[in-house]
Amino acid sequence: MVVMRAIVSRTDPPPPLGEGVAWSGGCAYPSRREDAVKILVLGGDGYLGWPTAMHLSAAGHVIGVADNFLRRQMVMEVGSGSLTPVQTLHERVRAWRDLSGTELDLFVGNLVDAAFVEDIFKSFRPDAVIHYAEQPSAPYSMIDRKHAVGTTRNNVEGTLNVLYALRDIAPETHLVKLGTMGEYGTPDIDIEEGYIEIAHKGRKDTLPFPKLPGSMYHLSKVHDSHNLHFACRIWGLRATDLNQGVVYGIRTEETELDERLCTRFDYDEVFGTVLNRFCVQAVVGHPLTVYGKGGQTRGFLNIIDTLQCVRLAVEHPAERGEFRVFNQFTEQFSVRDLATVVARTAEDLGINVVTEHVPDPRIEAEEHHYHATHTKLLELGLRPHLLTGEVVGHLIQTVQRHKDRILRDPIMPKTKWDPRS
């Protein structure tokens, strides 16, 4: 375990690192709000974790970030890289201090190491934990047995360690855990937010919504959801599971402040999401690769809305014993819809684009019913930022600005859900 205070500002007292725990000077920050919350962002070096940490810090909360840089390592493993030049977490924490005058506590280690988790909880004493620290790629989990088992172990055991640390060290702390809309799969009925009332043989009960996860990654998230539900039912913990759709965009109020604060942008077949990939393909003159018929429909949201949602969840915590599930997205699109939007926007910018249907490397329905409820975050105050032509235009322009960094090899799908197919 490496625990460190990222930067010790000149006026801070020296941290007692000799004790093997991080010094947390949170309460001493002069800018702390009256109702400020101490928030630990697990996975604080990631695509969403880093912007979340800055956003909540800017909102006056006291922030700690933990990461083991697994995402950077995995992206290197598959031969890809972020389109945007991402600084190290230490450098970003330093830049954020320079710009905001606010310190973030930094913890480097692996959640699968229970001692590391316990040490953070004991030293930082969070009021809320935002848990992004999981292997987030479906294709990565489907590479082979080793990657499937590795994803399961990393995600499920890491989360179990967090649940036990909450139980034993911080039972009042609110866990905000990132789940995924992909846990539900594509059932032939409308998807509800975590639970569904079932009438059956003259009786009724409200039960967890049945799950049809479509990859080893999605399975690991379903396992997490069951474990969280148990911890709330049996130990009385409080948790919010944010079943998030596909996030796009890299522009937030805080990332715009300085180039050093930007977040990662992945576009490869393993870690990139479909909208990013289409924008990169448009810029490099590659046909937009629609998997199969392109009728696969999913929920999407702007990164700005991810930050809003996570903040709403933290500032309106679940009750003791409550396992709350919110579906976190603002719009539904099919893959075909997205290809059309990107092609149209690119043409407005003078880029000629063609669309190509390639065999779907995944095993999934290419035409299906999809209607998912997503009202709970709206009721808490979410104000959606929708996918306009302007938003897509900005994404394409961002890609153009970094065009010389694009790697072509990792774009086309190679990871098949069934290696015999």
Add this chain to the structure above:
Amino acid sequence: MVVMRAIVSRTDPPPPLGEGVAWSGGCAYPSRREDAVKILVLGGDGYLGWPTAMHLSAAGHVIGVADNFLRRQMVMEVGSGSLTPVQTLHERVRAWRDLSGTELDLFVGNLVDAAFVEDIFKSFRPDAVIHYAEQPSAPYSMIDRKHAVGTTRNNVEGTLNVLYALRDIAPETHLVKLGTMGEYGTPDIDIEEGYIEIAHKGRKDTLPFPKLPGSMYHLSKVHDSHNLHFACRIWGLRATDLNQGVVYGIRTEETELDERLCTRFDYDEVFGTVLNRFCVQAVVGHPLTVYGKGGQTRGFLNIIDTLQCVRLAVEHPAERGEFRVFNQFTEQFSVRDLATVVARTAEDLGINVVTEHVPDPRIEAEEHHYHATHTKLLELGLRPHLLTGEVVGHLIQTVQRHKDRILRDPIMPKTKWDPRS
């Protein structure tokens, strides 16, 4: 990995152990039935695994057994032991050969070791796999974080390795996996067999039955079920999940042949089940310890019916791509009902018994709706052996025969679901 041919009979050709794989002489056995199936019993040293191996061997099938003796190790860890004197697996395999003239292939190793799993599949080439090889105790999984994570890893990763071996080496092989009725918990509607048709907002779909598992062990089984379902949906594997109730009894046609063939009988708070514990308490003059109000109702079955059910599943395999779920029990009882049956039978045998309500160490409903469908195995031909006074009487007499081996310390509940309670 230790791979060995348990006993080489004098007329068999010598096994080519130099290759590092077990020699499988299955096809050469003169007694092999025309429709014999090569069956690999994972967890073949266990309470049910060993009687299953003998039963299917006696039925003319060709049997391999695999185990790493984890159960024996865990029982030692908690300071307990089998009431019945259980021979080593090697000794039992030898005794079975002496009595039946039939050889079992023996594989010693851990399913979490993928290379071990792959080696068995490549050398034994099973037509069917019966998978009992999991940490089977809810209290053991609830001891602490380490036991929870250990249970998860052992059960989920072991099963993942089996699924990948099936996919890559034996995609036609039928997996018969032991699940548990405890995966469902106690919902306020009737429990169906694995799936439920849900009508919702004008549409209908048949989806996995929602799960409310009540311990880390039960969670691991729910995770397995999702992983199995995925492997059938995505890779076209064939699997039967036997959601078994609580099994009682140790007498089967084969265990009765010779004392050396008997199976284990656990009665402690960690590995013993409620009926066993009550019989032991009756014999040693301890009050029957009913947890809480004793209204906890579950499905139960005789070990003889476990063997029947598993055999029915193996001899009527699932289709390619089918994930079949059977609820495997024959009767429902509350804990109070069982205490009454044991007390009455004990009194008929001249033993005076009192019942005591002790605080429930688990967090569970003590009075609840419980009605679970269990018709699919009956439709395949299951003929139930019910819990008669005679059956309980035999159990008590078995305990009396081994009375001097009873350890009193491990009987009373110590493992709490919530350590702060």
